[in-house]
Amino acid sequence: MSVAVAPKTGPYPAQPEPAGPHLSIKDVRLEYKARTGKSVLAIDRISIEVPDNEFAVIVGPSGCGKSSLLYLVAGLAEPTEGHILLDGTEVNGPGADRGMVFQSYTLFPWLTVRENVEFGLKRRKVPAEERERIVSQYLNDTGLAAFHDAYPKQLSGGMMQRVAIARALANDPRILLMDEPFGALDSQTRTSMQKLLLKVWEQHQKTVLFVTHDIDEAILLGDRIYVMTARPGRLKEEIVVPIPRPRSLDMVMEPEFIAVKRRILELLKNEIKDDEH
């Protein structure tokens, strides 16, 4: 196995990759250059290994670089230093193998629900009958069958994010990136979306990298939680969630859940204190 792309700038040359398919983020730094010439360090040397078929969650305070990290993995931005490798191959630009559900609503408003879900399949020239079959399956899985002819304008926020999830999944990506997909929803809708996502994930077991600032959400959904520091974002701790699957929303009351929550709260509390000094 070899690294496809020459090392980028910086003192962190590509290391030979350990065997086994997974996402690997190695010593990634990201600096935003402002127009004024000043630069903002958004991410400071993060290294994360996301094992295959795991639901990995990143939690951290607002502005700590969570979205930036997902954009890097998606290939929509380039790290200033460091490497991102998927199955040992360096990420070089966006691609259908890394599907993404965005924080903002990004459905194509001129397409119906069905056509939105079909978009990636069409770009990848999947034959019509197969498209039809796949789209119908994911519309059913996400409870959208009755809305397949609706335009995004006619949908609620929760419905739109359902479509976004179905659209990403229908494309059968290698890994699914989710950037606070339920962040803008009211708490009831959010709960029902978490339930839906649990169901869908337990059915497909796709590798997921999920970003949130909601600790309950992180524990409920995640197999593994990466806690980030305030800006510049660093990895503070990696927590394996010891709660069995299938998961349900009642589990938030169980002692294991509360123990993990206490731990994360503690980590983040320190983070806020650090910030104040």
Added chain:
Amino acid sequence: MARKTSLLDQCLTPKAEIPTALKFTVSAVTWVAVIGVWSILTYGGFMQDIFLPSPTQVTDAFFRLLDDGTLGQHIWASVQVVVTGFVISSIVAVPLGLLMGTFKVVQAALEPLVNFIRYLPVTSFVPLFILWIGIGIEQRIMVIIFGTFFQQLVMIADVSRSVPKDLLNASYTLGASRRDALLHVLTPAALPGIIDTLRVTMGWAWTYLVVAELVAASSGLGYISMKAMRGFQVDVIFLAIAIIGLLGLLTDLVFRLFRMRLVAWAN
């Protein structure tokens, strides 16, 4: 306790909807008021008809020119000039504007020049156009193009710039190429804005008609109003102005219907 908002409240609340019947009534009242004031000024003898013709004088002029067959000819001549100029301008401005709003290189190359040119007075180019392309219909079309093209370019570029970047990003993560993103995301996303721009600039194209037919024209609504000016036929001037206005209104309506049909998803 159930409280019903009064009609007055509805009218005075910012951005609140009002009943359709009221909308039409108010619009009609405005027209009646304008024509009413016009009638009082003219029939009441407050203004001489060499300055302001009465409504009947204008309708008389309308039937006079209709009967001798010249009105249709002039309208056709003007429609040809405006529509041809507008179509040529739009065919180039829409794709170029999209590129200008999408690619920073194109923007850097064109924007300074375009922003310079679009503030130049069209009128002062008329003699140059006559010098360069003669006094045929091409010269008149050129005036319309010059008047609309640069405005269109800037407005279409803005439309394309306002397409959210995450819409393109989403398409990339679904496997779209840059070409796909341009054709299947940016262009449809910009379509409502493009149609709105065309609607507005079509209105401007009509306003350039008189400039286009100012000199060296031998037919057209602008031409007859210039000719009427020399003969102090104020009624004909009014007639020409009214027809230009009505044609503008008509094209506006066509664009509105077009938008409702074509981009229903945006309403």
